[in-house]
Amino acid sequence: MPYLALITALALLQFLYFGIQVGRARGRYNVPAPAISGNDQFERHFRVQMNTLEQLLMFLPALWMFGSYVSWPAACGLGAIFIVGRGIYARSYVRDPKSRSLGFGMTVLPTLTMLIGVIIWAVRAAVMAV
Numbered sequence: 001m002p003y004l005a006l007i008t009a010l011a012l013l014q015f016l017y018f019g020i021q022v023g024r025a026r027g028r029y030n031v032p033a034p035a036i037s038g039n040d041q042f043e044r045h046f047r048v049q050m051n052t053l054e055q056l057l058m059f060l061p062a063l064w065m066f067g068s069y070v071s072w073p074a075a076c077g078l079g080a081i082f083i084v085g086r087g088i089y090a091r092s093y094v095r096d097p098k099s100r101s102l103g104f105g106m107t108v109l110p111t112l113t114m115l116i117g118v119i120i121w122a123v124r125a126a127v128m129a130v
Contacts, residue, residue, distance in 0.1 A: 001067070001068075001072065003067075003072060003073075003076045004063060004064060004067040004068075004072055004075060004076065004079075006076075007063060007075075007076050007079035007080065007083070008060060008063065008064075008079075010083055011056065011059065011060070011079065011082065011083055011086075012056075014052070014083055014086055014087070015049070015052050015053065015056060018045075018048055018049040018052055018090060019049055021045050021048070021049070021090075022042075022045045022046050022049050024045075025039075025041065025042045025045040025046070026042065028041075028042075029041055029042040041094070044093055044094045044097060045094060047093065047097075048089070048090045048093050048094060051089075051093075052086055052089075052090075055082075055086070055107050055108075055111065058111050058115070059079075059082055059107075059110075059111045062111050062114040062115050062118065063075050063078075063079050063082075063114060065114070065118045066078070066114035066115075066117050066118050069118065069121050069122075069125075070114075070117045070118060070121050071117075074117075075114060078110035078111075078113060078114055079110065081106055081109075081110045082106070082107055082110045082111065084106060085102075085103050085104070085105070085106025085107040085110070086103065086106075086107055087103070088102055088103035088106060089102075089103025089104055089106070089107060090103070091103075
């Protein structure tokens with residue numbers, strides 16, 4: 001489980017970094033809090049942070065369930081892909097939101113894979129318990 005904890009900590013630190021980037025963008029583009037609009041570049045940083053929050057809501061439980069019940073090494077590998085994908089997503093989205101597809105796919109597919117894996121495991125475990 002220490003590896004799952006490491007992947008979790010890295011994902012959360014990445015989210016924190018994205019939040020810091022939003023704060024910097026506020027100053028750079030003169031968007032005072034609590035405003036969340038007013039400059040296109042600021043809004044891109046903000047959307048990266050908010051979309052990452054939305055993805056973390058599914059990713060973290062999926063990571064821990066999959067790692068606990070299916071395969072912790074596979075969960076860590078998928079988690080690493082997620083983190084790299086979030087980084088690619090952030091860079092791409094800030095540069096040009098239309099270019100975010102690769103990073104988005106590298107984020108969604110690992111999470112979906114783990115969720116499907118957990119569902120298959122849970123159904124098998126439930127059937128075996130009967």
